[in-house]
Amino acid sequence: MKEFIDYVLQFGNLNQQQIDLISKKATELELRKDDYYLEAGKVSRQFGFIVEGIARVSYYNNKSEEITKYFIDENNIVVDLESFDNEIPSIAYVQAMTNCKIVVFSKRDWQELLNTIVGWDAIVRKIISKALLQKVERISSIVAQDATTSYLTFLEKYPNLANRIPLSYLASYLGITQSSLSRIRKNIR
Template identity: 85%
Template sequence: MEDFISYILQFGNLNQQQIALISKKATQLTLQKDEFYLEAGKISKQFGFVTDGILRVSYFNNKGEEITKYFIDENNIVVDLESFDNEIPSIAYVQAMTDCKIIAFSKRDWHELLDTIIGWDAIVRKIVSKALLQKVERISAIVAQDATTGYLTFLQKFPNLANRIPLSYLASYLGITQSSLSRIRKKIR
């Protein structure tokens, strides 16, 4: 919980009473490797913050191929905002790549915090804005490059992820086959 409180305090000030209320509303979730935080077709019912582990966000394209959109690691939020806010089914799968610990808030508790804590909505907007910028940066920086440059960029931007996720998912994220990724890795060693 301390990591989460430190994280949110980067975006605004809260007093001890407000922090106590946030802590009271939080639930600690533990996901085992390969377990789903959210599945396509279901409504996102939690706003989460990853304190330990890596999650993968994926979807199936119109050819039935599973595509990895991006990864979420420690000190990042995990929520399908469109699904959470509008109560519509998600089109994404959010799956644990490692054992994960997540601080989560139910929709009811999240809205209660928004209604009770003055300035919480401004903090949330800043957190969500940062997360959306990171998401765009993660996708555009890698996808716009050739495979080798994309892989090197991934290693540079996310050095703590490369050895913690399966190569098949990393290849999917880079938009290449696993054998192509293996050749690239062999070539740059």
């Protein structure tokens, strides 16, 4: 919980009473590797923050191929905002790549925090803005480059992820085959 509070305090100030209320509303969720935090077709019912571990966001394209959109690691929020806010089914899967500890808030408790804590909505907007910018950066930095450059960019930006996720998912994220990724890795050693 301390990690989440420290993260939130980067975006605004809270007094001890507000921090205590936030802590009271939070629960800790533990996912084992390969468990799903959210599945496509289901409504996102919780706002989460990864304390420990890595999650993968994926979807299936029109050819029924699984595509990895991006990864979420420690000290980042995990939520399908469109599904959570509008109570509509998600189009994405969020799956634990490693064992994960996630601080979660139910929709009801999250709404109560928004209605109770003065300035919480402004803090949340800043947190969401940062998350959306990171999401765009994760995707756009890979799309416009050749495969080798994309892989090197990934290693540079996310050095702690490369050895913690399966190559098949990393290849999917980079938009290449696993054998192409293996060749690239072999050539840059």
